[in-house]
Amino acid sequence: MKILLVEDNERVARFVIKGLREAGHTVDHAGNGRDGLFLAAGEPHDVIVMDRMLPGNIDGLAIIETLRKGGNRTPILILSALDGVDERIKGLRGGGDDYLTKPFAFGELLARVDALGRRGTGAGEAEHMLQVGDLRMDLLTRRVTRGSRAVTLQPREFKLLEYLMRHANQVVTRTMLLEAVWEYNFDPQTNVVDVHISKLRQKLELDSERALVRTVRNAGYMLTDQP
Amino acid sequence: MSRWLRSSPVTWAIGYLMLGLAALVAFAVLLWYAWNVSIFSGREEILHADAQHLAEVFAREGPPGLTAHIETRLRLHIVGERTLLLTDADYRPLAGNLAAWPREIPDGSGTHAVMVDELGGQPVHTLVLRETLPGGYHLLVGRDLGFYLPLERQFAWGLTAAVTFLFVVGVAGALLIRRQLLARVEGMRTTVSAIMAGDLRKRLPEAGSGDEFATLSRTINGMLDHIERLIHGISDVSNSIAHDLRTPLAELRSRLEELSLTRPEPSETFAEIDGAVADVDRVMRIFAALLRLAELDTGARRSGFVQVDAARVAAEVVEFYEPAAEQKGVDFSFETSGVTAVAGDPVLLAQALSNLIDNSLKCVPERGAIRVRVGARADGSVAIEVADNGPGIAAADRPKVTERFYRGDASRGTPGVGLGLSIVDAVAKLHGGVLELIDNHPGLRAQMVLPVTGATSSR
Numbered sequence: 194m195k196i197l198l199v200e201d202n203e204r205v206a207r208f209v210i211k212g213l214r215e216a217g218h219t220v221d222h223a224g225n226g227r228d229g230l231f232l233a234a235g236e237p238h239d240v241i242v243m244d245r246m247l248p249g250n251i252d253g254l255a256i257i258e259t260l261r262k263g264g265n266r267t268p269i270l271i272l273s274a275l276d277g278v279d280e281r282i283k284g285l286r287g288g289g290d291d292y293l294t295k296p297f298a299f300g301e302l303l304a305r306v307d308a309l310g311r312r313g314t315g316a317g318e319a320e321h322m323l324q325v326g327d328l329r330m331d332l333l334t335r336r337v338t339r340g341s342r343a344v345t346l347q348p349r350e351f352k353l354l355e356y357l358m359r360h361a362n363q364v365v366t367r368t369m370l371l372e373a374v375w376e377y378n379f380d381p382q383t384n385v386v387d388v389h390i391s392k393l394r395q396k397l398e399l400d401s402e403r404a405l406v407r408t409v410r411n412a413g414y415m416l417t418d419q420p
Numbered sequence: 421m422s423r424w425l426r427s428s429p430v431t432w433a434i435g436y437l438m439l440g441l442a443a444l445v446a447f448a449v450l451l452w453y454a455w456n457v458s459i460f461s462g463r464e465e466i467l468h469a470d471a472q473h474l475a476e477v478f479a480r481e482g483p484p485g486l487t488a489h490i491e492t493r494l495r496l497h498i499v500g501e502r503t504l505l506l507t508d509a510d511y512r513p514l515a516g517n518l519a520a521w522p523r524e525i526p527d528g529s530g531t532h533a534v535m536v537d538e539l540g541g542q543p544v545h546t547l548v549l550r551e552t553l554p555g556g557y558h559l560l561v562g563r564d565l566g567f568y569l570p571l572e573r574q575f576a577w578g579l580t581a582a583v584t585f586l587f588v589v590g591v592a593g594a595l596l597i598r599r600q601l602l603a604r605v606e607g608m609r610t611t612v613s614a615i616m617a618g619d620l621r622k623r624l625p626e627a628g629s630g631d632e633f634a635t636l637s638r639t640i641n642g643m644l645d646h647i648e649r650l651i652h653g654i655s656d657v658s659n660s661i662a663h664d665l666r667t668p669l670a671e672l673r674s675r676l677e678e679l680s681l682t683r684p685e686p687s688e689t690f691a692e693i694d695g696a697v698a699d700v701d702r703v704m705r706i707f708a709a710l711l712r713l714a715e716l717d718t719g720a721r722r723s724g725f726v727q728v729d730a731a732r733v734a735a736e737v738v739e740f741y742e743p744a745a746e747q748k749g750v751d752f753s754f755e756t757s758g759v760t761a762v763a764g765d766p767v768l769l770a771q772a773l774s775n776l777i778d779n780s781l782k783c784v785p786e787r788g789a790i791r792v793r794v795g796a797r798a799d800g801s802v803a804i805e806v807a808d809n810g811p812g813i814a815a816a817d818r819p820k821v822t823e824r825f826y827r828g829d830a831s832r833g834t835p836g837v838g839l840g841l842s843i844v845d846a847v848a849k850l851h852g853g854v855l856e857l858i859d860n861h862p863g864l865r866a867q868m869v870l871p872v873t874g875a876t877s878s879r
Contacts, residue, residue, distance in 0.1 A: 276708060276711050298697075375740055377740075377767065377771070378767060379712070379770075380708065381778060382775075382778050382782075384744070385740060385741060385743070391747075
């Protein structure tokens with residue numbers, strides 16, 4: 194994917210650029226809002242990563258607003274040192290698509306960028322069948338099958354699996370799951386998400402079947418049928 | 421003078437005074453006009469009646485009779501001092517108290533105000549009525565206008581006195597009100613200045629008649645209480661940050677310093693780096709919790725309150741924790757009763773309940789029991805309760821556990837930042853409720869009691 198990073202802190206920028214390039218993405222970098230606007234207008238990007246605090250006391254939200262007014266619909270991940278529910282809501286209402294608080298684990302950033310990039314292509318939006326390997330989900334009848342075997346899921350498990358399938362072959366973090374499946378934006382102190390995943394695994398992966406849900410160290414989970 | 425005019429009570433009083441004066445003047449003008457009209461027409465009527473009476477005498481007794489009548493009347497010196505004159509067709513006087521027909525009187529009948537020279541007297545300002553009698557005789561009946569002059573003067577004097585009196589009373593009143601108001605405003609100002617200078621415990625006097633000033637003082641005092649609490653909250657948080665962030669940061673620092681000094685094997689180095697990242701994450705978690713607490717303490721989140729069914733929020737949280745409880749072999753039950761609607765923030769309520777369940781999960785033994793109950797109480801308030809059969813909290817420690825960063829002996833060594841119950845407490849308070857910690861014999865029963873209206877009391 195081609196990613197535009199608007200971030201003035203050089204150390205953070207270098208760290209993010211390096212990580213994104215290692216993950217196989219192309220990265221354009223702007224150190225201030227003006228260059229960011231210029232680059233965004235110049236050529237299409239799959240995802241824009243926008244810092245909120247830019248040089249000259251410019252709020253990244255203002256840049257996002259300008260982009261959106263100009264008809265730019267590129268998915269935007271907002272990076273911000275401003276925590277708090279209100280700031281988050283302000284960012285998402287202001288035209289951002291996702292919000293990540295600084296400091297962040299790189300795995301979290303990468304997972305969210307991947308999720309946004311995938312969403313940008315519109316894949317899976319209109320379909321009612323999701324499929325990963327021999328795992329199938331019918332969104333209309335709410336039936337899940339693995340091969341010829343039917344898998345019975347609780348509503349919340351269904352929602353969890355749906356999210357994983359929509360983001361198949363991508364890393365999804367525990368925080369992303371909490372936000373998307375349970376709509377909680379706080380951090381439960383125990384490993385509750387892990388327990389939910391292991392319960393889901395038990396239902397999806399019987400003894401002879403290939404593992405589908407992988408644990409990605411220091412990041413989260415990935416649903417994939419690739420070896 | 422300018423300072424004087426800038427004082428708003430004085431401006432208001434002067435404005436009010438002006439209004440009063442304007443009303444008085446308008447009233448006086450109207451009165452003057454009405455008085456004049458009635459007096460004037462009254463005088464005219466008297467003249468007409470007099471003339472008619474004389475004309476009747478003339479008709480009955482002829483010129484000699486009227487002449488005699490006039491002379492008799494003039495001898496009587498009736499008050500009101502009338503002017504009377506009867507002349508023949510050629511204006512030669514026959515009887516009366518004028519030497520000649522006054523030249524200024526226009527032809528035709530009707531009343532006219534003219535100067536006439538009375539016999540042996542000064543010229544007098546007189547209102548006269550002329551009448552032409554049968555046979556060409558002319559009759560002049562008049563009344564001294566000066567007779568009414570003292571009355572007019574009295575009226576003008578009365579009006580002036582009234583205006584002056586009103587003005588003096590108004591100005592005095594303005595001064596008095598100004599002094600009263602300024603004294604109280606000045607009192608407030610000095611108190612507020614003292615508070616601004618740093619004495620946060622000072623309060624405005626609330627005594628008095630329970631008037632608007634007392635109410636205002638009470639409101640301001642309420643605001644000051646709130647500000648004082650907020651400032652103490654901030655210093656609490658600062659102290660807590662200083663205390664509890666220092667520990668993990670010190671660990672982190674020594675870890676990194678040691679790494680830099682000893683330069684161990686790569687595998688060991690990476691393990692240390694992972695440890696350092698975990699240290700930073702712990703610091704960040706403490707930060708997040710502190711910021712959340714600070715956000716709760718300001719009460720700003722109350723603006724986002726909606727009608728929430730506490731039982732539904734709880735059901736979701738319970739469902740969220742079920743697998744974790746199951747994994748630990750804990751008997752995890754959930755029940756609801758009654759109407760459990762409250763005004764609140766569903767995510768915050770979920771977080772508070774999640775913290776309570778989290779605490780219980782951490783401390784109950786294997787195969788312990790956790791019971792979550794949401795129910796309406798007799799007074800209509802809604803209780804969200806998490807009861808466990810863990811070690812509980814010693815009675816002496818219970819008031820302390822909601823203090824920031826307090827960690828009971830039982831929880832030392834377990835993960836967590838020691839802010840869980842503080843957050844529950846803050847969420848309960850934000851919703852106008854309380855967090856109660858009760859002995860469960862054995863274990864702990866933590867109960868958030870929320871008023872049904874979610875009113876903004878108790879803060």
